Amino acid sequence: MTAVAISPTVLSMLGLSRLSEITDKRDKPSAEGTVNVIETWIMAALRNYKFFSFEELNAAIREKLLEFNAKTFQKKQGSRLTAFEEEEKDFLMPLPASPYETAIWSKATIQPDYLIAVGDCKYSVPYEYIGKEVEIRSTEKTVEVFYQSHRIASHIKKSYSPEPIYVPEHMPEKHRKFMMYNGEHFEDWARSVGKSTLVVTRHFLTMHRVEQQGYKPCASLMRLADRYSTERVENACERALIYTPNPSLKIISTILKNGQDRVESHIPDTSPNQSRGITRGASYFKGGDRS
Known part of the structure; x- marks a missing residue:
């Protein structure tokens, strides 16, 4: 097994040298000085040791760090450990419930289709915000939309979706009804109206390459039934x-x-027995009696 050498890089990986980055700027010189002291003290104490895994190295550094914190101050009573427990510990806040996520922020103006684009996907926002400028927060798992610091929409982020991702509550009432339509729904309605309406509805659904393109005329036919009555629509069809x-x-x-x-x-x-065409007889055109 390969021995692990101790260096400032290793200590940095363990987070010791980053202490100064999370402290107040006013305390930065003091924090950086403490980090240098810790690095020097621990490296000096472990300089003659050889470790064959990072687990062993971490355990040894942790032991020396506890020992360093328990050392009494030279110019005042107590130690770094007692100072932490008596002066700082009660002011600590609990850790976040979920790990920190890196987020990408961007801005967009909501278009008439009330969709925003993130990567290769489009997500809906409430239609009331059409024309408004919003802020978009995108993380690895979620897409959130904010207007004037208030979150107005949230979606689970997808890597790719050929169709826009809608939330029904974001739609106007008419659009919400339209999204609930499907071919079976229209055929069931047409069947309840009459045979001719069913034939016309099936024609609307099959006249395009994609069935969904026929939903609009089918929905319009339903509105005509609401306006004129189903009986008149059946007769018109x-x-x-x-x-x-x-x-x-x-x-x-x-x-x-x-x-x-x-x-x-x-x-x-159009029955075969129905008389059709010329009925005067051949003799009329052969010079026969035309009276």
Whole structure:
């Protein structure tokens, strides 16, 4: 095993030389002087020892440090240990419940989509803060958003997300309802209205490459039902399907607006037995009797 040498670097790793960095500036010279004394005293005491692990070295340094703190002062009563216990210990604050995390702070103005970007992800904030400048605190695990020193949003940080990360409470009521929609929801509603409405709804959901692109016309169709009644929407869908197998929301809306859904539709009879075409007979065109 390799022996471990004692050096100021080792003591620095153990935190002894950093004491001066956490003290008040007014006490810095005194703290630095004490650190130098401790380094010299412990290094001198252990200079002839060899250690074969950092655990052994730490134990020896800890023993010498306790011994150093227990030494009596030369010019006054007590020791560093008694001074700590009698004068300083009662003023110590408890350690934080969680370890310190390095944070990155940045600023951003909330856009109309009420999203902020951190890395490769986007996170929502309450829509009421659209147009406001906020501060963003990003750590290894969390993303927090502050407005005028008040935290308004908090998210678990993700390394990557193709879709924005929304919190429902951050959305306006209309957006919240829209986020709850899915294809099954729209089909169930259309089925309760009627067969023609179901056909139109399925057309809206499948007319785009991505199903979600069809949610908007489906939601608009539901709003037409709220405005005109489900019965009229079913009649309008039925009439629209007569005109085209691929009806649009605009066609259905126009039918409802003009009241065409209330007019009895006349569907031409396309059965094979129905007379079609020329009925005067071949003799009429061959110079026969045209009377």
